[in-house]
Amino acid sequence: MRKRFSIPALLLLIFASGNTFACDCLWQGPFKSALEDADLVVRGTISQRRGNSTDLIIAQILKGKEYRQDIRLWGKYADECRPELSDFTPGTEWVLALNRIDNPPDTGFDPFRANISFGRQDDYSLSSCRVSWLPVNENRVSGNIVSAPRWQYLDIKKTPVIWSLFEGWFSGEISDDTLAEAARPQSEARQLLNNTRLFLWERDRESGDSD
Numbered sequence: 001m002r003k004r005f006s007i008p009a010l011l012l013l014i015f016a017s018g019n020t021f022a023c024d025c026l027w028q029g030p031f032k033s034a035l036e037d038a039d040l041v042v043r044g045t046i047s048q049r050r051g052n053s054t055d056l057i058i059a060q061i062l063k064g065k066e067y068r069q070d071i072r073l074w075g076k077y078a079d080e081c082r083p084e085l086s087d088f089t090p091g092t093e094w095v096l097a098l099n100r101i102d103n104p105p106d107t108g109f110d111p112f113r114a115n116i117s118f119g120r121q122d123d124y125s126l127s128s129c130r131v132s133w134l135p136v137n138e139n140r141v142s143g144n145i146v147s148a149p150r151w152q153y154l155d156i157k158k159t160p161v162i163w164s165l166f167e168g169w170f171s172g173e174i175s176d177d178t179l180a181e182a183a184r185p186q187s188e189a190r191q192l193l194n195n196t197r198l199f200l201w202e203r204d205r206e207s208g209d210s211d
Contacts, residue, residue, distance in 0.1 A: 023081040028130035030148035032176070034097035040064035040124065041170075043136065045093045051115025052076055053123075054088045056096070062170055073098065073126060074119035077108075083128040093136040095166075098124040141166045145183065146176045158183045 028034070035041060041063035044056040052075045058066065073096070075085035088094070101119040108118025119125055126132050131153050134143035140160035144152060146169075161182045168174040 023079055023128065025081045025127075025129035027150045028127075030144045030146055031095075031097065031131040031134055032146050034127065034130045034132040035063065037099070038063060038097035038132070039100040040066055040098045041096065042066070042098070043093070043095050046088050046090050048090055049085060049088055051113075052085060052117065053115075053119070054085050056094075059093075062095070062167075072120070072123045074101070074117065074123060075126060076128075077116065077118050080118070080125070081127055081129050082125055083133070095134040095136060095141060096126065097132040098126065100124055136163070139163045145169070146180050157185050159185060 040061070042056070042058050043060040043062065044058045047055045047057050047070065049055075054073050054075070056071050056073055058069050058071065073085075073088075075082045075088075101121060101123045104118050104121055131144050131148050133153075134141050134145065135154075136142075137160065140162055142158070142160040143154050144158070145161070145166070148155075159182065161179060165174060165179065165182055169176070169179045
């Protein structure tokens with residue numbers, strides 16, 4: 001005998017089924033908030049993308065240890081709170097706060113959909129619950145580094161910050177306020193003033209390194 005569902009019951013069933021693969025997490029904030037829990041923070045370039053994974057060539061390690069130059073990152077999978085990887089196209093450069101995959105579930109690999117997987121042991125994943133990726137273009141870093149309204153990963157109004165300034169902030173040489181000021185939308189006069197300050201800071205930094 002064929003079962004018949006009332007309209008409300010059918011809608012409830014559809015809603016429940018949709019939620020089976022829905023990510024549910026609280027917003028954890030800007031890139032700064034991702035640093036403490038990240039196993040690895042790197043600057044690198046995407047070499048290829050396939051299914052829900054992408055390969056990254058590491059150019060610089062900012063936090064953690066990784067002896068491989070090429071690593072694999074895994075994105076959206078079932079109800080895991082990970083981003084889609086559509087923007088991570090080959091040739092693009094990023095700063096990424098990554099979590100190492102330990103003990104992947106036995107059900108995380110489907111031989112009939114080999115391109116879609118939870119991820120392999122010692123690969124990495126990104127979290128979509130916070131800003132854990134920042135695009136790099138022409139040696140400038142964009143994104144919400146020290147502040148981010150709820151579910152805002154990138155504010156196009158902010159000015160990209162030069163890499164040496166970001167690197168100085170990451171190492172603790174530059175304060176959050178200084179970085180935030182550099183990222184504010186700027187007039188030509190303010191940009192010139194900030195460039196002058198940055199030049200003097202870089203000169204002093206290089207002078208200190210050579211002592």
